[in-house]
Amino acid sequence: ADSVENAVNNVSNDGVETNQHAETGGAGGPGRNEVELNGQPPTPRPPQVVNDSEEDEDEELTLKYGAKHVIMLFIPVTLCMVVVVATIKSVSFYTQKDGQQLIYTPFREDTETVGQRALNSMLNAIIMISVIVVMTLVLVVLYKYRCYKVIQGWLFFSNLLLLFFFSFIYLGEVFKTYNVALDYFTLALIIWNFGVVGMICIHWKGPLRLQQAYLIMISALMALVFIKYLPEWTAWLILAAISVYDLLAVLCPKGPLRILVETAQERNEPIFPALIYSSTMVWLFNMADTTDSRNNSSHPVPQQESQVGMAPTAQPEDDGGFTPSWVDQQQHQLGPIQSTEESRQEIQQMPSTRPPPADDDEERGVKLGLGDFIFYSMLVGKASATASGDWNTTLACFVAILIGLCLTLLLLAIFKKALPALPISITFGLVFYFATDNLVRPFMDQLAVHQFYI
Amino acid sequence: MTVAVFFGCAFIAFGPAFALFVFTIAKDPLRVLILITGAFFWLLSLLLSSLVWFIAVKASNADDWTLRRSLLIFGVFFSVLLQELFRFGYYRLLRKANEGLAAISEDESSAISVRQMAYVAGLGFGIMSGAFSMINILSDSLGPGTVGIFGDSQYYFITSALMTLALTLLHTFWGVVFFDGCEKSRWWVIALVVCLHLLVAGLSLLNPFYDGSLPPVYIITLLMGVWAFFSSGGSLHNLTALCTRRKAERETS
Numbered sequence: 001a002d003s004v005e006n007a008v009n010n011v012s013n014d015g016v017e018t019n020q021h022a023e024t025g026g027a028g029g030p031g032r033n034e035v036e037l038n039g040q041p042p043t044p045r046p047p048q049v050v051n052d053s054e055e056d057e058d059e060e061l062t063l064k065y066g067a068k069h070v071i072m073l074f075i076p077v078t079l080c081m082v083v084v085v086a087t088i089k090s091v092s093f094y095t096q097k098d099g100q101q102l103i104y105t106p107f108r109e110d111t112e113t114v115g116q117r118a119l120n121s122m123l124n125a126i127i128m129i130s131v132i133v134v135m136t137l138v139l140v141v142l143y144k145y146r147c148y149k150v151i152q153g154w155l156f157f158s159n160l161l162l163l164f165f166f167s168f169i170y171l172g173e174v175f176k177t178y179n180v181a182l183d184y185f186t187l188a189l190i191i192w193n194f195g196v197v198g199m200i201c202i203h204w205k206g207p208l209r210l211q212q213a214y215l216i217m218i219s220a221l222m223a224l225v226f227i228k229y230l231p232e233w234t235a236w237l238i239l240a241a242i243s244v245y246d247l248l249a250v251l252c253p254k255g256p257l258r259i260l261v262e263t264a265q266e267r268n269e270p271i272f273p274a275l276i277y278s279s280t281m282v283w284l285f286n287m288a289d290t291t292d293s294r295n296n297s298s299h300p301v302p303q304q305e306s307q308v309g310m311a312p313t314a315q316p317e318d319d320g321g322f323t324p325s326w327v328d329q330q331q332h333q334l335g336p337i338q339s340t341e342e343s344r345q346e347i348q349q350m351p352s353t354r355p356p357p358a359d360d361d362e363e364r365g366v367k368l369g370l371g372d373f374i375f376y377s378m379l380v381g382k383a384s385a386t387a388s389g390d391w392n393t394t395l396a397c398f399v400a401i402l403i404g405l406c407l408t409l410l411l412l413a414i415f416k417k418a419l420p421a422l423p424i425s426i427t428f429g430l431v432f433y434f435a436t437d438n439l440v441r442p443f444m445d446q447l448a449v450h451q452f453y454i
Numbered sequence: 455m456t457v458a459v460f461f462g463c464a465f466i467a468f469g470p471a472f473a474l475f476v477f478t479i480a481k482d483p484l485r486v487l488i489l490i491t492g493a494f495f496w497l498l499s500l501l502l503s504s505l506v507w508f509i510a511v512k513a514s515n516a517d518d519w520t521l522r523r524s525l526l527i528f529g530v531f532f533s534v535l536l537q538e539l540f541r542f543g544y545y546r547l548l549r550k551a552n553e554g555l556a557a558i559s560e561d562e563s564s565a566i567s568v569r570q571m572a573y574v575a576g577l578g579f580g581i582m583s584g585a586f587s588m589i590n591i592l593s594d595s596l597g598p599g600t601v602g603i604f605g606d607s608q609y610y611f612i613t614s615a616l617m618t619l620a621l622t623l624l625h626t627f628w629g630v631v632f633f634d635g636c637e638k639s640r641w642w643v644i645a646l647v648v649c650l651h652l653l654v655a656g657l658s659l660l661n662p663f664y665d666g667s668l669p670p671v672y673i674i675t676l677l678m679g680v681w682a683f684f685s686s687g688g689s690l691h692n693l694t695a696l697c698t699r700r701k702a703e704r705e706t707s
Contacts, residue, residue, distance in 0.1 A: 071483035074490075391589040396497055399582070403494045406487060435501050443504040444586060446526055451610070451661035453587060453617055453654070454500075454533040 069366040070409050072279040074402055076216055080373050081398060083220040084227075084381040093173040094228045095385045102229045104128045109231040121233035128234075129241045133256075136249065140256045144263055155274050159202055162218045163195040170221060202274050215277045219373035226374070227381045235382055236430070239375060243426040250420040261418050277373065280365030366409075372421045376401050379429045387437045392444060396436040400428035460595045463615035467588045471581050471622045478573075484566055485574045492544060492578025492629075499540035500586065503533035527659060534655050537579070538648045541629065544575055545636050568637055569630070569686050576629015580622035588618045607662040617658065620671045624654060627675070627682035634685045650674060 088094055101108070104127055107120035142151055168191050175182055198218075201211040230238065249255040264270070380397050387393035404425025412419050447454065479485045507529035514521060548571050556564035591614050602608045628647050635643030654674060660666040 067483040067487050071486055074486070391593055392586055395585055395589065399490065399494050399497055402490055406491070432497070432501075435505075439504040439508050440500055443500075443507050443529060444590070447530070448587070448591065448614075450523075450526065451614065451617070451658065452526065452530050453621055453658035454503075454530050454537070454583070 066409065066413050069279075070406050072366050073368055073405060073409070076212060076277060076279070077368075077373060077376055077402070077405065078398075080216045080220050080223070080377045081380045081401075083216070084223050084377040085384045085394060087170075087174075087220070087224060088227065088381050088385045091173050091177045093176070094224050094381075096228075097231075100229065101231065104131050105230060105234050109233060117233065121231065121237055124231070124234040125237035125241050128238050129245060132242070133245065136256045140260050140263075143260060151272070155272065156199075156203060159199060159218065159274065160195075162221055163198040163214075164191060166221045166225065167191065167194060167217070170224070208280070212277065212279070215370060216373070219277075219370050220377060222370075222374045223377035223381055226378045227385060232386065235378070239379060239426055240430060242375065243420075243423040246420040246422040250418055257420075258418065275370050276367045277370060278365050278367045368421060372425075375422060376405075376425060376429070379426065379433070383429075383433050383437075387433070388441065392441060393433060393436045396432045396440070397429045400432040401425045404428040457596065459611055460592060463588075463595060463611050464592055466612070466615040467584055467592075467618040467622075468581075470619065471577065471584060474577060474626075475581070479577070482566075485570070488548070488566075488571055488574045489578040489581070492575040493582035495540045495544045496537065496579045496582040499536040500533065503529065503536045506532055530655050530659070531652060534651050535648070538632075538644075538651060541575070541579065541632055542636070542644075545572075545633055548575065568633060572630045572633030573626065573686070575633070576626040577622075579629060580625030583625055584618045584622040587621070588614060607664070609664065610662075613661070613664050613668060616668060617661075617671065620668075620675045621654070623675050624651075624671075624678055627678040630682040630686050631678070650678070 105124040106127070107124050109117050109120055111117045111120060139151065168187075171187070171191070174180075197206075197210070198214045200206055201214050202218075226235070246257075249257040250261075252258065379401065380394060383397040384390070384394040404427070405421065408419060408421050408424050411424075475489070479489055507525065510525050510528065511522070514525060549568070552564050552566070552568065552571065555566075591611065595611055601610050607613070628651065632644060632647050635641070635647070654671055657667045657670050
């Protein structure tokens with residue numbers, strides 16, 4: 001179970017930057033391909049004239065849609081945090097320390113001296129981070145050598161565990177808190193339906209809102225597990241260390257996550273769609289576009305992202321029955337049936353009766369990895385569980401994380417390359433947690449005692 | 455100390471702010487962003503002022519009550535000054551962002567005007583200030599207990615809620631007036647806003663003598679509301695036009 005959780009984290013961490021990249025690709029791509037999307041013939045334009053205005057249009061488009069995208073991410077992040085904070089405040093199970101710890105954090109923190117405790121927590125954090133690094137490397141190797149079935153089986157199993165086992169425990173604890181009696185038959189029915197619908201929505205197809213809701217729920221469940229089973233100092237150290245790791249893994253040239261992103265780019269494939277929160281489903285009812293005929297290769301558009309239906313399938317190699325032998329046979333009998341660049345451009349030149357897609361900006365969705373949800377919610381959940389300043393600290397961490405996310409998206413709009421989503425938000429969150437708990441809380445308490453208002 | 459007190463005080467303190475948010479801000483993503491960034495700036499100012507207060511308390515190492523109280527009063531006034539400084543800083547940031555947005559948009563005008571930003575920024579400050587003052591008190595009011603059992607005032611919760619409401623509205627009005635003063639380079643407006651903020655904080659020092667603190671604060675709130683209305687372009691003519699237009703619409707419909 002624990003290895004699977006870490007796998008989930010790794011993959012979702014990968015999902016982060018790839019999603020960031022996918023988002024920028026998606027944001028920049030349709031901006032340039034928009035002409036084709038509308039069914040209008042692409043007017044041949046001289047490249048050098050087009051570049052400036054195109055880039056300005058791109059900048060304007062990414063900024064004009066920037067605020068909307070930020071809000072499209074604020075809402076699910078807020079919902080996840082609200083679920084975690086509400087659970088922490090009401091269900092005492094997740095704040096009780098019954099002495100059990102994950103196998104990745106073997107050192108205990110209930111030692112005599114402060115120095116011993118610091119040492120133990122650092123060792124715990126080092127072990128946990130090395131486990132995550134190893135898992136990420138395994139994942140990158142598996143991806144590079146195209147062992148897709150292994151990866152998908154891994155993801156399937158981890159989601160199975162989350163949707164059935166952890167939600168069963170969660171439901172049991174909620175019932176215990178509110179003293180609700182329920183028989184096993186009804187419980188089995190509820191858990192079975194919840195789990196199966198979740199698996200279908202996440203790994204296959206389902207209504208968008210339902211899929212988003214399930215992704216939020218499993219992120220919240222993971223965050224709650226971490227809050228319960230990680231000891232105090234270890235948890236804070238892991239948060240700090242994982243944001244540093246995220247930064248290094250995405251931005252360093254030899255970082256594993258960067259290699260993953262580049263490999264996926266080369267193969268033009270989406271990465272692990274089951275572990276990415278997506279705010280809209282982009283589906284185009286016209287043909288696949290190749291990358292720009294202009295050689296602007298700074299960010300090739302991942303087309304598969306824009307071709308998915310209701311929910312992205314996790315089967316990049318599914319050829320739907322059109323096996324190569326069948327295609328060859330058809331080509332012998334009927335002539336070429338695959339569209340080529342020239343045939344597509346010919347079709348595009350023809351006037352189209354297809355109405356342009358109604359909401360261009362709606363189609364340009366944002367994606368955020370589930371690992372980010374998990375760690376943001378873990379930070380806010382820990383703030384509400386352990387801070388003596390109670391709601392002030394929680395509120396401060398919440399605002400800090402949202403501002404960090406906003407800044408990350410702003411940097412994304414400016415730099416247009418894969419960026420990690422954890423470092424800025426977690427840094428702000430940690431700074432505000434410790435500052436609010438130690439500095440602001442005594443000040444506000446004193447003010448409240450005397451009823452002074454600032 | 456019941457659920458009724460909790461809901462009553464929550465609605466008194468946050469009702470108008472919540473209504474303003476739902477009706478004027480929630481639909482526009484840019485305004486939501488400006489609101490949350492405004493809340494963040496207020497939080498930063500609070501952080502710095504708490505740091506200064508904390509250092510002062512630790513440095514003085516005071517045990518007697520009067521010294522601690524005077525340090526707290528110093529903390530209050532310093533925090534007010536820092537809040538206004540951060541409001542000015544936020545104004546500069548918003549102006550720069552607005553210019554950037556206008557420069558790259560199609561028709562050389564930005565999506566949001568300075569007056570709207572002033573209102574939203576003021577509301578952001580107000581909501582965060584209100585939340586930090588009130589939420590811990592609200593969560594305590596849900597639990598068991600007796601108010602004022604040691605001889606303090608019985609009206610703690612409701613006066614806190616009323617004071618929070620006044621401060622939230624005041625921050626909104628101050629935001630509008632402050633930004634307007636900065637736009638037109640009227641430094642006396644800015645000085646007046648700072649003085650009024652100091653005055654309101656000073657009036658709150660009279661608590662628990664609520665007669666001396668609450669009515670004057672509400673009078674100031676009302677006057678600030680009128681000033682903000684006129685400084686953001688409203689006039690008696692607009693008001694009468696609104697009423698007569700409504701009457702005309704009702705007559706024609």
